[in-house]
Amino acid sequence: MSNNIKEDLQLFNELINTFLEDEQSNPISESISPSEVFDILDITLNNSPAIDADFQLALKDLLLKSPKSSSKLFFNQLFGGRHSKAVLGDLLAVFLNNSMATYKIAGPQVAVEKEILSQVYSLIGFDENAGGTFPTGGSMSNFMSLVMARDKVNLEIMDKGINEKLIAYTSENSHYSIAKNASFTGIGRDNVRYIKSDEQGRISIKELNQQVEKDITNGFVPFYINATAGTTVLCAFDNVKELAPICKKHNIWLHLDGAFGGSVIFSDKYKHLVKGINESDSFCFNAHKTLGAPLSTSILVVKDKHDLYNSFNNDATYLYQTHDEDFNLGQTSFECGRRNNALKFWTMWKAIGTNGIAKIVEHEFSLSDTARKYVNSNSDYTLYSFKDSLSVCFNYKDFDPEDLCTKLYESNTLMVGFGHFHENRFVRLVTINGENTHEDLKHFFNVLEKFANENADSIKRIS
Numbered sequence: 001m002s003n004n005i006k007e008d009l010q011l012f013n014e015l016i017n018t019f020l021e022d023e024q025s026n027p028i029s030e031s032i033s034p035s036e037v038f039d040i041l042d043i044t045l046n047n048s049p050a051i052d053a054d055f056q057l058a059l060k061d062l063l064l065k066s067p068k069s070s071s072k073l074f075f076n077q078l079f080g081g082r083h084s085k086a087v088l089g090d091l092l093a094v095f096l097n098n099s100m101a102t103y104k105i106a107g108p109q110v111a112v113e114k115e116i117l118s119q120v121y122s123l124i125g126f127d128e129n130a131g132g133t134f135p136t137g138g139s140m141s142n143f144m145s146l147v148m149a150r151d152k153v154n155l156e157i158m159d160k161g162i163n164e165k166l167i168a169y170t171s172e173n174s175h176y177s178i179a180k181n182a183s184f185t186g187i188g189r190d191n192v193r194y195i196k197s198d199e200q201g202r203i204s205i206k207e208l209n210q211q212v213e214k215d216i217t218n219g220f221v222p223f224y225i226n227a228t229a230g231t232t233v234l235c236a237f238d239n240v241k242e243l244a245p246i247c248k249k250h251n252i253w254l255h256l257d258g259a260f261g262g263s264v265i266f267s268d269k270y271k272h273l274v275k276g277i278n279e280s281d282s283f284c285f286n287a288h289k290t291l292g293a294p295l296s297t298s299i300l301v302v303k304d305k306h307d308l309y310n311s312f313n314n315d316a317t318y319l320y321q322t323h324d325e326d327f328n329l330g331q332t333s334f335e336c337g338r339r340n341n342a343l344k345f346w347t348m349w350k351a352i353g354t355n356g357i358a359k360i361v362e363h364e365f366s367l368s369d370t371a372r373k374y375v376n377s378n379s380d381y382t383l384y385s386f387k388d389s390l391s392v393c394f395n396y397k398d399f400d401p402e403d404l405c406t407k408l409y410e411s412n413t414l415m416v417g418f419g420h421f422h423e424n425r426f427v428r429l430v431t432i433n434g435e436n437t438h439e440d441l442k443h444f445f446n447v448l449e450k451f452a453n454e455n456a457d458s459i460k461r462i463s
């Protein structure tokens with residue numbers, strides 16, 4: 001088989017056209033169980049090459065039978081939809097195949113990344129001392145912030161290991177990457193304090209204060225507080241404004257994990273949810289979650305670029321042969337060879353402007369308002385979430401949320417997940433697809449209700 005880019009681009013176009021048509025008529029792909037997947041699809045690799053026809057058929061099948069994460073019935077994850085301009089940028093990045101490590105190999109793509117970062121600094125009130133990078137995702141952004149906070153306690157930790165009794169704080173509702181990152185950084189999972197949240201899922205400032213004071217009394221060194229802008233289940237926003245003085249008082253690094261909800265920085269109407277963000281030491285958000293950019297588009301910014309440089313720079317004379325560290329981005333990144341994840345966000349931003357991004361964010365909040373209103377005004381439903389959130393958590397009648405969501409998936413009807421908060425378990429609808437309309441949301445509820453009622457006998461009930 002030939003290695004011919006022009007031919008394969010033609011094939012690409014054909015496949016994508018088929019896929020897009022299929023996405024309209026079959027928004028949920030037929031679910032295939034792991035035990036059958038190798039039998040149903042032609043996935044096995046062989047010693048000899050495939051013939052053209054088989055190859056094309058295998059590809060088409062694989063495409064059409066993969067979960068359709070951009071369809072109108074996909075609400076399962078915190079990403080969804082696809083902004084065409086972002087997809088265009090990402091395809092171009094694949095073609096260019098620059099690595100973002102140095103200016104010599106990435107050239108103007110470095111400027112593309114720097115322009116996005118500097119726009120973000122000014123949106124959140126960081127000055128020209130700020131730094132930033134595009135890590136592989138929110139988990140990695142959080143990891144990098146923890147490394148910087150650790151090294152800031154004592155730069156010798158990088159060479160000698162940790163001798164201090166370091167303690168990190170986060171809410172009970174924060175992302176699971178915090179625990180993993182504590183392990184990776186040598187802090188240790190047991191040295192993360194999970195602080196209780198209030199009834200709306202925000203970290204309790206009072207409990208946090210008490211725990212910090214107690215730890216200091218016991219000879220520990222509080223060094224890192226992770227606040228969340230949009231907790232993964234409820235999409236609650238921790239109060240950064242009230243956390244900042246605690247951090248200042250005890251010299252604690254304040255990180256704001258906005259992987260889910262951080263894109264509110266674009267909207268004049270919703271940026272109050274991260275009030276005080278300019279007082280944080282680092283902040284991240286995922287454009288691949290709420291803004292329709294392909295996975296992954298995660299942005300980490302740091303108030304003082306020296307912190308990023310101190311923790312992630314390492315001499316490498318075989319790599320850094322021209323230009324200075326300001327344009328050799330590898331000196332402030334985790335990876336060496338690094339994919340260009342900036343171009344897709346730049347193409348989108350350039351095409352629709354900052355105002356266009358704000359509109360996406362505001363539209364998603366208005367979708368969640370519509371959904372909450374629907375749930376609230378219908379006595380068959382119980383609502384568990386709050387205003388100013390992109391998560392709408394509910395139960396329908398007394399159907400067990402886990403069983404309902406699983407059966408919706410197994411019957412190829414609807415993809416939506418479930419979650420829990422304190423003692424309640426519920427269905428979690430997320431309005432993170434800016435391409436959805438208010439009608440699409442109505443359709444979601446209609447599909448769910450129809451399925452639940454038609455299968456009422458087989459779906460478990462909440463006891």
Ligand SMILES: *Cc1c(COP(=O)(O)O)cnc(C)c1O
Binds near residue numbers: 139228257259260
């Ligand atoms: C999704 C999420 C993350 C992880 O982001 P990835 O890009 O999936 O690694 C971190 N924090 C929060 C609050 C999230 O919702």
